[in-house]
Amino acid sequence: MIDDRLVLHGSFTSSSSYKPMLFLALAGLPFSFRTVNLKNGVQKEPAHLALNRYGQVPVLRHRGLTIVMSNVVLDYLARTTGHFEPKTEQQCWQAREWLAWENDAITNVARVRHFARFRPDVPQDIVNFFRPQAEAALDFADKSLQGREWLVGDACSIADIGCWGRMVFAHEGGLSIDQRPNLAAWRDRLRAMPGFALPYDLIPKKDAEFEGRT
Numbered sequence: 001m002i003d004d005r006l007v008l009h010g011s012f013t014s015s016s017s018y019k020p021m022l023f024l025a026l027a028g029l030p031f032s033f034r035t036v037n038l039k040n041g042v043q044k045e046p047a048h049l050a051l052n053r054y055g056q057v058p059v060l061r062h063r064g065l066t067i068v069m070s071n072v073v074l075d076y077l078a079r080t081t082g083h084f085e086p087k088t089e090q091q092c093w094q095a096r097e098w099l100a101w102e103n104d105a106i107t108n109v110a111r112v113r114h115f116a117r118f119r120p121d122v123p124q125d126i127v128n129f130f131r132p133q134a135e136a137a138l139d140f141a142d143k144s145l146q147g148r149e150w151l152v153g154d155a156c157s158i159a160d161i162g163c164w165g166r167m168v169f170a171h172e173g174g175l176s177i178d179q180r181p182n183l184a185a186w187r188d189r190l191r192a193m194p195g196f197a198l199p200y201d202l203i204p205k206k207d208a209e210f211e212g213r214t
């Protein structure tokens, strides 16, 4: 029998885990959460490496499949559930384009935050190299949202969830969403959606079952 329950492996400090978790929460879908303790290095243990060769989170398991890389997980969830998939084929490709850009550019926001939060030993010169790239990524997203509510089409899509999800911890790296009016308004639109929560409220520190909204 094929197991139809979605199982997400992730960590509460991880923006990459937050992205699929937020998708599932906004979609109101039931799923199981399995915590991976990054601080203790559980992601590098053989059992986890068997699921994710990169030794990272997140991992989604569903119907006998194992899917890794947060944006691939978002793509999979949109395709299999129909939630947060834009309307036209062109828009579907555009949403994937935003996710690819996100992985190039907003990753710098995650890097700066990672150094600030977890790696005080990293020399300031290195942080200073990534900070302008992080600021530029936030500026680009802010400019792209000028005069529009969502990154693609006229509704929230995986593009918005992916881009917001990786910039959610920006403040922990001393980067500001609030100072960018279009980004701040977009974040507030996401925040107003049923099921929305910030990572520390959404992602449990222990294994958990989510029954979704009926």
Ligand SMILES: N[C@@H](CCC(=O)N[C@@H](CS)C(=O)NCC(=O)O)C(=O)O
Residues within 6 Å of the ligand: 013, 014, 015, 016, 017, 038, 043, 055, 056, 057, 058, 068, 069, 070, 071
């Ligand atoms: N490109 C990957 C990045 C995943 C990633 O960097 N995960 C981090 C947490 S946000 C992780 O597992 N770090 C632990 C490690 O690398 O040891 C994705 O989007 O899934």
